Amino acid sequence: MKIMVAVKHVVDYNIVPRVKQDGSDVEISGVKMGINPFDEIAVEEALRLKEKGIATEIVAVSIGAENSKDTLRHALAMGVDRAVLVQAEGKLQPLGVAKLLKAVAGREQPDLILLGKQAIDDDAGQAGQMLAALLGVGQGLFASEIKVNGNEIEVNREVDGGTETVALQLPAIVTADLRLNEPRFIKLPNMMMAKKKPIDVIAGTELGVDFASHLSLLNVAEPAPRKPGVIVNSVAELVEKLRIEKVLA
Amino acid sequence: MSVLILAEHDGQHIKQSTRQAVTAAAAWQQPIHLLVAGADVSAVAAEAATIAGVAKVIKVEAPHLVHLLAEDVAAAVQQIAGEYQVIVAAHSTLGKGVLPRVAALLDVGMVSDVVEIQAPATYVRPIYAGNILATVQSSDAVQVVTVRATSFEAAANGANAEITSAAAPAAFGKVRWVSEQRNLSDRPELATANVVISGGRSLGEQFNALLEPVAHKLNAAIGATRACVDAGFAPNDLQVGQTGTVVAPELYIAVGISGAMQHLAGIKDSKVIVAINHDPDAPIFKHADYGLVADLFKALPELNAALG
Numbered sequence: 001m002k003i004m005v006a007v008k009h010v011v012d013y014n015i016v017p018r019v020k021q022d023g024s025d026v027e028i029s030g031v032k033m034g035i036n037p038f039d040e041i042a043v044e045e046a047l048r049l050k051e052k053g054i055a056t057e058i059v060a061v062s063i064g065a066e067n068s069k070d071t072l073r074h075a076l077a078m079g080v081d082r083a084v085l086v087q088a089e090g091k092l093q094p095l096g097v098a099k100l101l102k103a104v105a106g107r108e109q110p111d112l113i114l115l116g117k118q119a120i121d122d123d124a125g126q127a128g129q130m131l132a133a134l135l136g137v138g139q140g141l142f143a144s145e146i147k148v149n150g151n152e153i154e155v156n157r158e159v160d161g162g163t164e165t166v167a168l169q170l171p172a173i174v175t176a177d178l179r180l181n182e183p184r185f186i187k188l189p190n191m192m193m194a195k196k197k198p199i200d201v202i203a204g205t206e207l208g209v210d211f212a213s214h215l216s217l218l219n220v221a222e223p224a225p226r227k228p229g230v231i232v233n234s235v236a237e238l239v240e241k242l243r244i245e246k247v248l249a
Numbered sequence: 250m251s252v253l254i255l256a257e258h259d260g261q262h263i264k265q266s267t268r269q270a271v272t273a274a275a276a277w278q279q280p281i282h283l284l285v286a287g288a289d290v291s292a293v294a295a296e297a298a299t300i301a302g303v304a305k306v307i308k309v310e311a312p313h314l315v316h317l318l319a320e321d322v323a324a325a326v327q328q329i330a331g332e333y334q335v336i337v338a339a340h341s342t343l344g345k346g347v348l349p350r351v352a353a354l355l356d357v358g359m360v361s362d363v364v365e366i367q368a369p370a371t372y373v374r375p376i377y378a379g380n381i382l383a384t385v386q387s388s389d390a391v392q393v394v395t396v397r398a399t400s401f402e403a404a405a406n407g408a409n410a411e412i413t414s415a416a417a418p419a420a421f422g423k424v425r426w427v428s429e430q431r432n433l434s435d436r437p438e439l440a441t442a443n444v445v446i447s448g449g450r451s452l453g454e455q456f457n458a459l460l461e462p463v464a465h466k467l468n469a470a471i472g473a474t475r476a477c478v479d480a481g482f483a484p485n486d487l488q489v490g491q492t493g494t495v496v497a498p499e500l501y502i503a504v505g506i507s508g509a510m511q512h513l514a515g516i517k518d519s520k521v522i523v524a525i526n527h528d529p530d531a532p533i534f535k536h537a538d539y540g541l542v543a544d545l546f547k548a549l550p551e552l553n554a555a556l557g
Contacts, residue, residue: 016510017377026381093358094349123376123491124361129319129349138320138424141346144485154427159342160440160494162486165427166318172423178475178492179485214358218371218384223517229538235551238523238541245538247444247500247521248467248556 001148001170002057003046004110005080006101006131007039009064009071010121023219026121035071038116040078041176044183045146046114047079054148057081059108063088063100069199077186077194084108088204088211094122096211098130103207105135110171112153117142117175128175138168142177251280251304255326255338255347258285258293263300265441266339266398268405271302273396274337276366280304282333283410286325286417288315294412301407311417316429319346320421326351328418333391335369340395341440348395357389364400378491379514398441399497399518432484439470439487445498445519447472447489448482449505451545456482459549460504466556472496474506490515505545508533525549 011017012032020027035043049055060075062068063086072083086100105113118125132139140146140155144163147154154167158177168174204211232238242248252274257264267283274281282305285294294308309325326347330336336351338344340362352359365373370387372394439445444467448460456477464471473483475490489496491514501519505526506512513536516522524537525548534540541548 011377017380019381026377095353095356095358098353121377123378124359125345126349126352126359126361129346130353130359132320133323133350133353138421139346139350141319142342152425158485159429160486161438162429162431162484164316164429167425167427169423179479214387214389215360216386216388218386220376220381220383223375223379223382226517226522226536226538229522229534229536229540231534231540231542233541235541235543235548235555238539239552239555241539242500242521242523245521 001049001055001111002059002109003049003055004105004108004113005039005042005046005058005060005075006113006115006127007043007060007062007071007075008036008116008119009033009062009068010036010119013037013120019220019222023221025217026220033067033070035074036116036119038118038120038176040183041178041180042114042116043075043078043080044181045176048181049148059084059110061086061101061104063092063097063204065089072199073194074186076197077190078184082200083197084200084202086202086204086207091213091217092211093213093215094124094126095130096213097127098134099209099211100204100207101127101131102134103209112170113173115173115175117177128173132173135171135173138172140166140168140172140174143174144177144179146174146180250334251282251332252277252335252337253326253329253333254281254283255322255336255344256283256285256293256297257339257341257343258287258290260287260290261292263293263296265403265438266341267297268300268403269398269401270337270339270396271300271404272401273363273366274335275302277335277369279334282307284309284326284329286314286317286322288312298410298412299406299408300404302404303408303410305410306412308412308414309417310414313420314417316426317343318421318424318426319350320424322347323350323354324418324421327354329415330355330391335392335394337394337396339398341398344395348393352393355391355393357391357393358387359393360385360387361395363394363396378511379517380510397495399495432486436464437468437470439472439489439494439496442470442496443498444469444500445472445489445496446502446504447474447506448477449474449507450476450480450482451505452477453482459545462553463549463556466553474509474512503533503537504549506533507531508536
């Protein structure tokens with residue numbers, strides 16, 4: 001079984017994002033970046049399937065600018081076999097990403113495509129579903145456990161108010177949720193080795209799809225801060241305050 | 250042209266989030282139609298027809314729609330999509346699964362988790378775990394949008410809309426529903442509850458024993474932090490925060506919660522936030538309207554007693 005994993009290069013999850021002075025966008029120049037955490041979980045799951053002897057080859061794909069190579073190197077250091085960068089500058093929308101991934105899938109012919117459930121920059125959570133629709137295959141979203149049984153993959157997924165299990169015919173799309181696994185720690189020698197591995201680069205414009213964005217960013221702002229609170233001294237005082245606020249009967 | 254809302258229901262009743270989506274959809278000032286899909290949804294459709302602001306309910310029934318698999322529901326939306334300029338759903342498990350599929354099938358982009366509709370194609374939505382609000386404008390001919398339900402009031406009853414039926418497309422067939430595990434509880438649903446009381450990891454094995462009595466008296470939903478869920482003290486679906494459930498109740502009580510960024514992003518639209526923590530330096534106090542520095546193992550029973 002061949003697995004394709006899509007990975008996105010995003011602002012590091014520990015960084016508190018700041019707005020550019022003119023409010024036009026989030027400031028990302030000079031900010032630490034790395035692999036989208038949910039995509040890292042997807043990579044880890046692919047590696048585990050390979051270690052169990054179920055997967056035979058894993059190819060990581062990223063779509064974006066030259067610096068996305070850092071995230072592909074991270075995936076290589078974790079243990080994926082190959083890495084592909086689809087070069088596409090500027091803002092991309094999930095639909096454009098899904099179209100480009102579909103084109104890469106057409107070349108790679110994977111049996112399973114893994115993605116993170118959402119990227120932690122745009123928080124859109126669309127690419128996996130859109131790719132599944134474009135490929136005409138099933139989607140197992142928010143996976144917390146997967147099992148491959150022959151030509152089927154069983155996905156335990158986190159849904160509102162509980163969990164649900166669905167079985168998808170392969171090829172299929174699965175998006176990783178937080179509890180699918182804990183990604184491995186990368187050892188320094190693996191990181192050094194990954195630096196020497198080649199990354200295939202394809203120009204997005206070569207893939208023959210229209211990935212232009214139909215969404216323009218008008219401005220960004222930080223949410224209004226809450227008014228400062230007060231410290232109460234006892235449970236009795238707390239209850240009294242909440243009754244005055246009319247949030248307690 | 251009209252607005253189509255994908256209704257959410259549990260097979261018996263329309264969910265609150267659908268009523269909130271109806272309020273959001275009023276921004277387009279177009280007739281609002283509700284699509285109710287399922288195996289046997291006559292009662293749900295009848296309820297949907299009473300929601301103020303709804304002009305028409307379209308019922309799509311088929312045995313294979315019983316579990317509302319996204320692949321099948323998306324096909325049901327797509328087949329009538331040509332009549333609509335706007336397609337809306339709540340940003341819930343159902344909406345997140347179905348609407349991106351619909352958008353891709355229609356070859357248009359999508360805008361997720363909208364908290365404000367400024368103009369017919371101009372939206373405000375949180376990015377970076379709610380740390381930033383982005384205002385975006387879409388140039389797509391069909392607007393496909395999920396809305397954060399708690400950012401909009403629930404539409405009340407007051408209509409008597411026409412109910413029509415549309416045939417269901419053939420089953421997608423490549424996905425088989427296997428099972429589900431619902432965490433059944435008589436507590437209100439976390440995402441839409443008026444009161445939420447959440448606990449952190451420090452509650453440990455006593456998570457339920459300490460929170461349940463207070464939640465019962467407040468008719469509150471129970472939530473938990475990621476650390477608490479990771480430690481196995483609470484089930485996954487109780488996780489409150491940007492990667493779990495985003496809540497915006499009238500009253501949010503955080504017990505033994507330090508206030509990680511991810512958690513705060515999921516509660517900051519709450520009207521009143523109360524924090525009870527033994528550590529006076531916990532970041533949660535900077536975001537709380539009322540803070541109580543106390544040992545939660547004493548404070549919770551005291552609170553329970555004070556509520557009578």
